[in-house]
Amino acid sequence: MGSGSSTLTPPSSPEPDSPILSHRAISPEKQKSRNFVRACNDVAPIIIKDCKEEFQHVSDFKDPIVYGYIAENMPRHPLVKGKYFLVRDASEKSDIKKSYSQFKAPNFHQAAKGFPVYGAGQPTEKGLIYLIDHLVDEGHTEILLFNLREEPVLFVENASDMLPYSIREKENLKKLVNLGRSSWEADEAEARIRKEVIDLATMKEENKFYFYRDLENLQREPHEIHVQFEDHLLVSEEVYSRHILCSHCVRYRRLCFPLESAPSDVDVDSFIDVYKECPCAFDRTHGSSMAMLFTCHVGYGRTTLGMVMGSLVLAHHNGFNSIVSKSQRKSSGEEDACTAVHRLLSLIPDGQNIKHQVDAVIDLCGELYHLHGEISAAKHLLEGTTFDQKVDGKNAQEMLYKRCCHFLQRYLFLICFNSYLTEQFSQRFLKPFSKWKRQHPEIVRLLHNVHHPNFHAPMDLILTDRQFMVADVYIGLDVMSSQMDVRVPNFRKLNLKGFSVYGMAQPARDGVTKISNYLLSKKQGHSFVVLVNLRNDVAVECDGKTYSVRDSTLLDEPVIHPGLSKEELEEKEETLTKIIKTNKILTYNELSAEPVEQEFSSVLTPSELADTQKLQTLDMQYYRVPLQYDTTPTEQDFDDLMTVIRKHGFSEEYERNKTAIVYYCRTGKSRTTLALAVTGLVMCHLRGFPKGSNIGEQERVSCPNAQYTKGDFMIVQKLVRILPNGQQVKREVDFVLDECFETMSPMHFHIREVIFVTYNKIIKAKSEAEKQQLRRQSLDALERYIYLILFNMYLRYDKKIKWQRSFSQWMREVAVNAGVFELLDNLAFYDFEKVPTLFKTMNERWSNRSQPIPFAGEFK
Numbered sequence: 132m133g134s135g136s137s138t139l140t141p142p143s144s145p146e147p148d149s150p151i152l153s154h155r156a157i158s159p160e161k162q163k164s165r166n167f168v169r170a171c172n173d174v175a176p177i178i179i180k181d182c183k184e185e186f187q188h189v190s191d192f193k194d195p196i197v198y199g200y201i202a203e204n205m206p207r208h209p210l211v212k213g214k215y216f217l218v219r220d221a222s223e224k225s226d227i228k229k230s231y232s233q234f235k236a237p238n239f240h241q242a243a244k245g246f247p248v249y250g251a252g253q254p255t256e257k258g259l260i261y262l263i264d265h266l267v268d269e270g271h272t273e274i275l276l277f278n279l280r281e282e283p284v285l286f287v288e289n290a291s292d293m294l295p296y297s298i299r300e301k302e303n304l305k306k307l308v309n310l311g312r313s314s315w316e317a318d319e320a321e322a323r324i325r326k327e328v329i330d331l332a333t334m335k336e337e338n339k340f341y342f343y344r345d346l347e348n349l350q351r352e353p354h355e356i357h358v359q360f361e362d363h364l365l366v367s368e369e370v371y372s373r374h375i376l377c378s379h380c381v382r383y384r385r386l387c388f389p390l391e392s393a394p395s396d397v398d399v400d401s402f403i404d405v406y407k408e409c410p411c412a413f414d415r416t417h418g419s420s421m422a423m424l425f426t427c428h429v430g431y432g433r434t435t436l437g438m439v440m441g442s443l444v445l446a447h448h449n450g451f452n453s454i455v456s457k458s459q460r461k462s463s464g465e466e467d468a469c470t471a472v473h474r475l476l477s478l479i480p481d482g483q484n485i486k487h488q489v490d491a492v493i494d495l496c497g498e499l500y501h502l503h504g505e506i507s508a509a510k511h512l513l514e515g516t517t518f519d520q521k522v523d524g525k526n527a528q529e530m531l532y533k534r535c536c537h538f539l540q541r542y543l544f545l546i547c548f549n550s551y552l553t554e555q556f557s558q559r560f561l562k563p564f565s566k567w568k569r570q571h572p573e574i575v576r577l578l579h580n581v582h583h584p585n586f587h588a589p590m591d592l593i594l595t596d597r598q599f600m601v602a603d604v605y606i607g608l609d610v611m612s613s614q615m616d617v618r619v620p621n622f623r624k625l626n627l628k629g630f631s632v633y634g635m636a637q638p639a640r641d642g643v644t645k646i647s648n649y650l651l652s653k654k655q656g657h658s659f660v661v662l663v664n665l666r667n668d669v670a671v672e673c674d675g676k677t678y679s680v681r682d683s684t685l686l687d688e689p690v691i692h693p694g695l696s697k698e699e700l701e702e703k704e705e706t707l708t709k710i711i712k713t714n715k716i717l718t719y720n721e722l723s724a725e726p727v728e729q730e731f732s733s734v735l736t737p738s739e740l741a742d743t744q745k746l747q748t749l750d751m752q753y754y755r756v757p758l759q760y761d762t763t764p765t766e767q768d769f770d771d772l773m774t775v776i777r778k779h780g781f782s783e784e785y786e787r788n789k790t791a792i793v794y795y796c797r798t799g800k801s802r803t804t805l806a807l808a809v810t811g812l813v814m815c816h817l818r819g820f821p822k823g824s825n826i827g828e829q830e831r832v833s834c835p836n837a838q839y840t841k842g843d844f845m846i847v848q849k850l851v852r853i854l855p856n857g858q859q860v861k862r863e864v865d866f867v868l869d870e871c872f873e874t875m876s877p878m879h880f881h882i883r884e885v886i887f888v889t890y891n892k893i894i895k896a897k898s899e900a901e902k903q904q905l906r907r908q909s910l911d912a913l914e915r916y917i918y919l920i921l922f923n924m925y926l927r928y929d930k931k932i933k934w935q936r937s938f939s940q941w942m943r944e945v946a947v948n949a950g951v952f953e954l955l956d957n958l959a960f961y962d963f964e965k966v967p968t969l970f971k972t973m974n975e976r977w978s979n980r981s982q983p984i985p986f987a988g989e990f991k
Contacts, residue, residue, distance in 0.1 A: 196331065201301060202349055208341040209331045211324055215298035215308065216353075219344045220253050220284065225429040227499060234261045235292065238430030242496045244453060247271060247422040248441045250496075252430035256286055256293035256370050262424060263374060263381060271422035273409050274381045277402070278371050279427040279437050281387035282307040283321040285328070286365040287342060287356055293365050296342055297428075298324065303523070304346055307390065307428065313397065314385040321366035332358045382408060388433040391537035393544035393578065396565035396974065399440075403560050406444055413559055415448070435500040436541060442492045443549050447556040455491045468991050471581045474694070475543055478573055479550040489545045502545075506538045510990045518597065518985060532584065532986040539581045547574055569952040569973060570943065572766065577694075579978035585682070585690050588988035590669070590706045593680060594714055597987065599726060600678040601686060601719040603637045603670065603797055610877045611799075617649055618642040621799030625807050626873035627821065631657060631791040632810045634875075636799030637670065637677050643740055647748045650791045657791040659750045661779050664737050665796040665806055667691050667757035669703045672740050673711060673731040678718060679797065680707070682984040686722055688760075689797065693980060697755035704736040752779070758802045762980065763914040766939040769922055772806060773938065776813050800880050804871055808882060808919060811867040816926045824866035826859065839887040841865070842916055845961040846954065850917060853949050854924050864919050882919070886912040890960060906968050910976060914958055921946060 197213035200206060211217060226237035230251070235258025239251040247269075254262055266274050286293035298308050311317035332340040338359035343352050358364045367385065374381045384405045386398040394402075411417035423445075425437035446454055476482030493502050513531040520527040551567050568575060592598040609620035613635070616622075619642035622635040638646060643662070650657045668689035670679045679689035692700060711734045717726040735743065741753030756771045758764055779790050792810060796802040815824070822828055834840065842865065851857035865883065872881045890909035896902040925941045926934070936944075942951070958976065959967030970976045 199301065201304070201343065201346075201352070205349065206341075206353065208353065211298055211327060211331075214300060216301065216304070217285065217287075217296045217328070217340070217342050218299045218304065218346060219342070220295040220297050221429050222345070222347070225252065228430075231258075234258055234265065236262055236426070236430075238434075238499060240430070240498055242438055242442055243498070244495060246442055246445065246495060247420070248438045248445065248496070249422065249424045250430055250434035250438045250499075251424070251426050252434070253280070253284065253295045253426060253428055255295060256365065257291070259370060259374070259426075262426075263378060266422050266424060267378075267380065269422070271420045272380050273411060273419045273421040274378075275405055275409070275421065275423045275441075276371065276374065276381055276383045277405075277423070277425045277437055278367060278383070278385045279388040279425055279433045280367070280385075281311060281317055281389065282309045282428075283311070283317060283324055284367050285321060285325060286367075286370055287358070288363045289356075293370065309390075312387060312395070314387055314401075317385065317387055318366065318368045321368070325361065325364050325366055328364060329358055329361065386437070388427065388436060389537075391432065391534060392540045394436070396568060399548065399564040402437075402440065403444075403564060407560055413448070413556075421445075431500040432505075435496050435502070436545075438496040439489075439492050439502075439545060440548060442495055443489070443545070443552055444556075446488070446492060447552045451488055451491070454495060455488060469539060469582075470586065470694075470991060471539060471543060471577060472546075475546055475574070475577055478571070478577070479547070481553070482546075482550075485549050485553060486546050489542075489549050493545070502538065502542055506535065506542065509535045509538055513986065513990055518987075526985075528986055532990070535990050536582050540578060543578055543581060547578065566953075569956050570947050572942070572952070572955075572973065573939075575973050576765065576977050579974060580693065580980050582990065583691075583693060583981045584984055584986040585982075585988065586692065586695075587991055588690075590680075590703060591710050592987060593707070593710065593716060597683055597985075598690070599681050599683060599686065599719055600673075600711075600716055601681045601689075601722065603677040603679055605721065608636060608798060610879075611875065612877075618645040619795075621803075621875070621878065622646065623874040625811055626870045627811055627814070627867075629818070630811065630814050631789075632807055632814070633791060633793040634799055634803040634807050635793065635795045636803075637666070637795055637797050638740075639672050639675050639677050640735070640740060640743070641675060643744045644747065646793065647744055647751060650793070651748065651750065655791070656789070658789040659752070659779075659791070660748065661775065661790060661792045662741055662751065662753045663775055663792065663794045663806065664753070664755040665758045665794055665802040666737075666755075667693060667695065667700065667759060668797070669700065669707055670737060670797070671704055671708055671711065672733075672735045672737070673718075673729075674733050676720075681719075682982070685982060685984050686719065688982065690984065691760065691982060692757075693759050695757065697757060700755070700757060701736060701738050704738070708734040708736055708739075756806075758796070758805070759980070760796075761801050761908070762911050763918055764805060766937075766942050769809065769918075769938040772809050773813070773934065776810055777934070780810065780814060781817070800878055804875065804880060804882055805915070805919075807871050808864075808867050809922065811871065812864065812919070812923050812926055815863065815867065816930055820863055820866065824863050826862065829862070829865075836887060839962070840884045842883045842886065844886075844913065846913070846958060847917065847920070850920060850951070850954055853951075853954075854920070856927075857924075860924050860927060861920055864916075864923050868919075882912070883916055886916060890963070903968075907970050907976070909960070910958060910968075910970050913960075914955070914976070917955070917958075921951065 194213070197210045198207045199210045201216055221237050223231070228238045228240050230239035231237050234251070234254065236254030237252035239249065239262065242248040249266065251262060263274060263276070282297055285296050287296050299306065300308060310320040328340050332338050337355070338357055339355040340358050341353040342356050344354055345352065371383050371385070375383050382405050384401055386394065386401055388394045388398065406412055409419070409421055411419040411421055423441040425434045425441065427433040476486060479485060509531060513528065513535050516528045516531060518528060522530065547568070548564070551564055555562055555567065593600055604620065611621040611623055613622035614620050619638045620636040622633065625632040625634070635646070647660055649655060650660050668679055668691045670677055670689070681688065682690050692703070711731055715728050715730050718729050719726050737755070738753060741751070745751050754775050756768070756775065758768055779792060794803045794806040842861070847861070851861050854860055868881065868883050886909060889905060889912055893902050893905045896905055921942070922938060925938050928945065929936055929941060956973050957971055959971040961967070
């Protein structure tokens with residue numbers, strides 16, 4: 132609360148000298164006969180005549196009471212939870228369908244074409260009865276009732292009805308407040324708020340509390356309403372659940388749908404569970420007639436989302452013929468151009484048809500809220516705002532960007548949901564949606580990272596103060612001291628005898644030449660060099676020095692482009708070179724110094740850099756496999772690396788130690804080491820594991836917490852136990868990681884040991900945000916280690932067929948049966964934590980991987 136708008140007052144309590152009265156109720160007859168009470172103390176008995184026993188309410192309210200007012204010159208009164216006002220749920224302006232007068236529920240409407248799917252805003256207690264009676268009168272014998280609200284709602288007595296109220300903050304009275312992420316949490320939040328309101332009301336003799344009915348006409352506000360008992364103030368559970376007993380045809384469930392984005396997997400599973408309970412769920416010949424009723428705040432967004440889900444289910448029950456053939460699109464089709472939509476359609480079977488069905492059902496339910504129109508409107512608003520534009524003190528561009536992402540996520544979810552229905556409806560939902568989604572990790576990653584703020588940013592932002600060119604090389608980068616010898620920082624070789632695999636940081640022109648000449652020299656004996664670029668950011672070489680694009684708000688890191696293909700990255704780099712060649716550019720050669728304006732005569736992309744070297748070194752090949760920095764590689768990342776390894780590592784030239792594979796990223800550290808480990812595992816399976824990888828051949832480790840530096844976490848041991856010969860599979864991974872570390876120990880980076888090192892930093896973290904970041908980073912490192920174990924299991928399992936099946940396929944077809952995805956969905960440090968963090972789930976861990984930088988360019 133703002134200063135002057137609230138004060139703290141301790142809760143009232145009985146005066147110390149007041150008589151303590153009994154809580155027991157007695158009959159009038161006994162009351163007449165009991166005309167005195169005898170009380171005793173240490174001195175003498177005291178007789179008090181002609182007294183009566185009465186009730187007394189003693190509140191156990193312990194928190195300080197905060198008083199506040201909703202506007203100047205308005206009365207001050209206690210606030211719920213010290214900061215909330217109770218406000219009438221929906222105004223008459225929101226009732227577009229004018230249904231409140233008849234049904235006591237705003238915006239009651241039905242899906243088009245007579246589909247038995249209905250939606251409404253929040254009904255009153257009587258209104259819900261009217262809605263159910265109306266559906267029964269329509270001939271429906273099975274009614275599925277869904278309350279889609281995640282925010283707490285209280286129903287206040289008003290004449291013969293109970294009207295809905297919700298809590299609001301003074302800073303934003305129109306915004307709904309969410310206190311729970313699950314239906315249980317939401318119900319409990321309502322019960323706690325009710326108890327507090329009654330406690331606050333009954334501290335005074337009037338037993339009244341303050342409620343606001345009309346925020347646009349404050350002259351008559353607030354209203355003091357009598358709320359002495361729970362009967363005067365109902366919660367949603369009481370209003371909705373009683374219909375299950377009062378009417379045998381009603382099945383009810385509360386689903387906490389978020390205001391803008393997609394529903395949780397738990398709520399989707401719950402929705403399907405309610406549907407499955409109906410006797411006519413899968414039987415078209417059954418005599419029952421089913422209807423679905425969805426209610427939320429005003430009956431727009433969440434209600435329509437629920438109606439689309441319900442309609443999709445019924446369409447799979449009855450067939451899509453009556454919907455799809457005559458569908459009339461109401462949108463501009465701009466959502467079709469979204470990169471995420473195209474990517475999703477490529478991941479699911481019959482993607483275009485699945486999407487077409489969803490579009491038809493969105494049209495069917497889009498009378499009040501059309502998702503395509505919402506995406507288009509939000510997109511145009513976003514692209515029309517400027518970087519520094521403010522709304523109510525907040526960055527308008529950031530708010531609109533989040534809204535666009537949420538709407539797009541909702542649309543992508545519906546396509547995924549329909550794909551799930553297509554597969555599972557005929558099987559009567561043998562798999563819950565949550566399990567189906569877990570078993571498609573590529574879909575999980577896409578749904579929770581629908582867009583990156585710089586996906587389609589123009590490269591000419593480097594001509595403004597929004598982005599800068601920053602040199603890749605910095606003081607302290609070359610911990611391997613290789614710059615003097617080969618003109619590239621952190622150059623080293625994988626420490627496995629007979630394996631020609633190398634790693635390094637980003638090379639410039641002289642570095643590529645020096646490395647090529649070194650590897651092709653007689654001393655090294657190689658006849659072919661394979662150069663593999665692992666960067667997923669835009670980098671160019673300017674006059675013999677490499678630079679990357681950085682955002683002005685995050686100069687320490689290059690602007691990454693997760694999900695972009697190598698072709699898309701190279702296209703951006705080509706555009707950037709054209710801009711640099713014709714303009715003076717502000718560049719940072721060291722972040723500790725001021726930027727300087729430079730004009731470059733020679734500008735090359737990494738691909739052009741390799742092509743230039745090929746003119747001198749014909750025996751050379753260049754590849755790009757973009758990997759995300761310091762996170763778990765995807766299944767496709769392993770497949771892409773495997774493609775390069777198969778092409779060159781399986782050849783006879785490599786067998787004779789003639790081909791050298793060289794990986795590089797910006798620093799030559801995290802991504803490069805991962806690629807070295809992956810290549811080392813593949814080569815060991817081709818040639819056989821050297822001594823040190825079998826049981827009893829490991830060196831004994833004597834150091835504090837050796838169990839954890841060796842990777843023996845509970846969750847890892849769980850994985851090892853479910854894999855065939857799992858201990859040996861892990862042992863082989865550990866052997867290769869140790870050999871990778873042997874030649875790069877000055878870098879102090881060991882893929883396995885960094886897990887515990889990162890987790891240990893949480894103890895010294897100074898803020899909760901820093902702790903959360905370290906928790907996520909440590910789990911990312913743990914997950915990366917687990918994926919290496921799974922990849923090695925794949926190499927063992929499919930060796931007999933020479934890995935004709937990709938790792939992605941193996942994970943979907945083989946690993947899924949061992950419960951690997953269930954394990955990945957419960958990833959945590961159970962060794963140290965009694966309560967795992969939210970990041971234990973794939974959804975939370977893989978979500979919001981975008982950098983915290985402002986949006987730029989187009990949303991598509």
